[in-house]
Amino acid sequence: MDAFVKFTNQSQGRDRIFRATQYACALSIYLLRNNCEKKDLVAKLKSLETTMSAGRKLFRLGNTINSIEAAKRTMQLSDWVLRLCLTAANINRALYFICDNALWARSVGLIRDIDKERWSLNASRCYFFSLIMNLTRDVYVILQLMSQKVRDKHFRQKMDAHLNESPEVADVVVPQLDAFLFLLLESLKSQPAVAWDTLKNICDLFIPLDRLGIYQSNAGVVGFCGLVSSVIGIITLVQPTFKIKP
Template sequence: METFVSFTNQSQGRDRLFRATQYACALAKYLLRNEAKRKELVTKLQYLESNMSSGRKLLRLGNTVNSIHAAKSTLQVSDPVLRFCLTLANLNRALYFICDNVMWARSIGLIRDIDKDRWSLNATRFYFLSLIMNLTRDVYGISQLMMQRSRDRNYQQKVHQHLNESPDVACVIVPQLDAFLFLLFESLRGHPSVVLDTLKNVCDLFIPLDTLGIFKTNAGVVGFCGLTSSLLGILSVLRPNLKIKP
């Protein structure tokens, strides 16, 4: 109970919870779309999804400032690749929140004379660019871990053991794909935060890809990916040691 209270007291925790509910409703709507007897339930799910989306927009009103502050912090990162990726990710995230805030203001009547579709499209583009930068950061981090692991003597001994235990497979696969996958597994086994962040960003990527028409899927895939990334986000909030750093 204390963990739940602590989680819901955090703005990130509430947003993740609202987001998970929003995409769970989207997924359930898609799965029930052809069942005539569930039309009333689908309507309720759509209403709940809309409310969750509106609630998240309200909770995100201060996130622009947080993203700009995060961009300033990442400028101090010593690694130039990480500095570039994280700073651009945070700046694009700040621009996304600006667009999101403008659309929220329009939805409640504070602003009238704006093109909602254009602002929504721009918000999706900034969100997409932010995810690309975060994924680039993940790939770079994984490559660094793999390089470090490949130089480790214990790893080299494991490779020799692997070759000795599977000589037939080793002759064909190990020099190419199997060696890569073995190194990848060994590199990530002790870094769950990198795995979690990569999976989360990959799932999130399907949402703007579909909206922008780059890779069209359907509402079910978007709902499933959004729900999965939200649950992974909740896990990172509940267990701060699983949050990738920097």
């Protein structure tokens, strides 16, 4: 109970609970859309989804400053690839929050003379580029982990033993592919934080892809991916060891 209270007392914790609820509602609405007996429930879920979305926008009002500060910190990283990817990701995230805050101000009547659709698309573009840079960082870290594994003599012996366990498979499956997959999985197992972050970013990517029309799926896929990434976000907040650094 104490852990739950500590979690909900954090603004990030409340935002992630709201986000998980929002996308759970979106997924439920999609699954129940053709059920005539559940019309009242669908209407309630739509209202709850709207409320969660509005609540999240309010929580994010200060996140622009946080993203700018994060960009300042990542500019000091010694690794130029991480410096480039994370700084670009944080700058795009800051721009996303600016657009998001403007949309919130319009929704409550503080601003009237902005194009809602245009600002929404700009927000999605910034979110998309931020995710792309984060995924680039994930791929770079994974390649580094794989390179370290390959140089490990003990691991090479383990991989050779794995490949020799099923020689008949090597006749069907390309041995190099089998070795690559084994190396990849072992690298991710050694650093679960990287695996969690990669999965989260991949799931999140479906949201702007659908919104921008780059890869249109449906509300069910978006709801499911948003829910999965939200749950991962909650897990990484509860267990900081699962959060990738830097």
